Amino acid sequence: MAGYLVDDARKVTTHRLMEMKRQGKKIAMLTAYDYTTAQIVDGAGMDIILVGDSASNVMAGNTTTLPITLDQMIYHATSVMRGAKRALVVCDMPFGTYQVNATEGVSNAIRIMKESGCDALKLEGGVEILDTVKSILAAGIPVMGHLGLTPQSINKFGTYAVRAKEEAEAARLIADAHALEDTGCFAIVLEKIPADLGARVASELTIPVIGIGAGGGTDGQVLVVNDMLGMNKGFSPKFLRQYADLHTVMTDAIGQYITDVKNCDFPNSNEQY
Numbered sequence: 001m002a003g004y005l006v007d008d009a010r011k012v013t014t015h016r017l018m019e020m021k022r023q024g025k026k027i028a029m030l031t032a033y034d035y036t037t038a039q040i041v042d043g044a045g046m047d048i049i050l051v052g053d054s055a056s057n058v059m060a061g062n063t064t065t066l067p068i069t070l071d072q073m074i075y076h077a078t079s080v081m082r083g084a085k086r087a088l089v090v091c092d093m094p095f096g097t098y099q100v101n102a103t104e105g106v107s108n109a110i111r112i113m114k115e116s117g118c119d120a121l122k123l124e125g126g127v128e129i130l131d132t133v134k135s136i137l138a139a140g141i142p143v144m145g146h147l148g149l150t151p152q153s154i155n156k157f158g159t160y161a162v163r164a165k166e167e168a169e170a171a172r173l174i175a176d177a178h179a180l181e182d183t184g185c186f187a188i189v190l191e192k193i194p195a196d197l198g199a200r201v202a203s204e205l206t207i208p209v210i211g212i213g214a215g216g217g218t219d220g221q222v223l224v225v226n227d228m229l230g231m232n233k234g235f236s237p238k239f240l241r242q243y244a245d246l247h248t249v250m251t252d253a254i255g256q257y258i259t260d261v262k263n264c265d266f267p268n269s270n271e272q273y
């Protein structure tokens, strides 16, 4: 069977993710923003591909996730959908497309689903967005929650430091997680919180809890693909494990190409018509 540790070749569904949690099987999730990367990530056996609004940072070079637009997210999600065959594809709703009110949130959610063909959406926030989450769910769209460090609120936080270290904020996060589960979310991402809090939320909830910088006690893990492949030299938070040094691999390959062109070593006689 193709892919690493894939024991079921069928398309991953929200139902299967719940089953994986019940069976104690960890869930692997990674971002992708384009067709080629999605093909590789999917072919390797990923359970969930997230078309993250981190595209704003790693694809467009912005310092925050705030500037990316609905049309840009739909473009990325559409490209990923062409490359992903098995993984469940979740697309982030970008900043400003669901915070105004539930009506606007639902119509933007429907646009992403209709135009990209993705499987589910992710929204940042807890009780403050519950009405919108309810309305999107009522439209038949699966929703993944996102709590802890929510990068769309960076201007409110003022820092990317670890969240919910204090008891009051941890209690709010736990209440938000239960509220999202009770409303009908199929999973929740917890970003950059203490490991014991991540484990506690995962043990209290029946839906899968996927962590990024939330310790090993969650039901699964998510990373940004460019970061875990070592493409971004300047970004090395404690939670990030780099599985490759693509920055060096690519720089060396590109440097060799430049050298070959300038030395008239490329193309050779076999590389021309």
Ligand code: KIV
Pocket (backbone or CB within 6 Å): 031, 050, 051, 052, 053, 054, 055, 092, 189, 191, 212, 222, 224
């Ligand atoms: O946009 C993103 O990549 C994310 C992950 C960090 C979970 O939301």
